[in-house]
Amino acid sequence: MRIHIRAEALVFVYMVICFSILLFNLFAIGKNHVRERFIEKCRRQWLTRIEQQLACQDCSREKKEQHRRLLNRKLRYLVELIAYQQAAAELQVHQPEELYAY
Numbered sequence: 001m002r003i004h005i006r007a008e009a010l011v012f013v014y015m016v017i018c019f020s021i022l023l024f025n026l027f028a029i030g031k032n033h034v035r036e037r038f039i040e041k042c043r044r045q046w047l048t049r050i051e052q053q054l055a056c057q058d059c060s061r062e063k064k065e066q067h068r069r070l071l072n073r074k075l076r077y078l079v080e081l082i083a084y085q086q087a088a089a090e091l092q093v094h095q096p097e098e099l100y101a102y
Helices: 007-055 061-074 078-094 096-101
Strands: none
Touching: 007 061, 007 078, 007 096, 078 096
């Protein structure tokens, strides 16, 4: 038994597959762009938080404990961890001794 497929049907299936791949790629590019913007926003927030901790040498024990709890809560997520690492790497260049003590 032979299956007869018309050329138009084959071209149509091929176009649908190509269009689906194109939509997937556009979605992936958009998602990656949003993720990068979110990481940049988080990096700036971490930079501010770490600089505040570095500037506060004589902070109370409660303040340090509050920061430690914030670290434990936020760094469970990969995006936050990436942003924290980028902020720490940037501070490592400018303030290596202070960051080491932190």
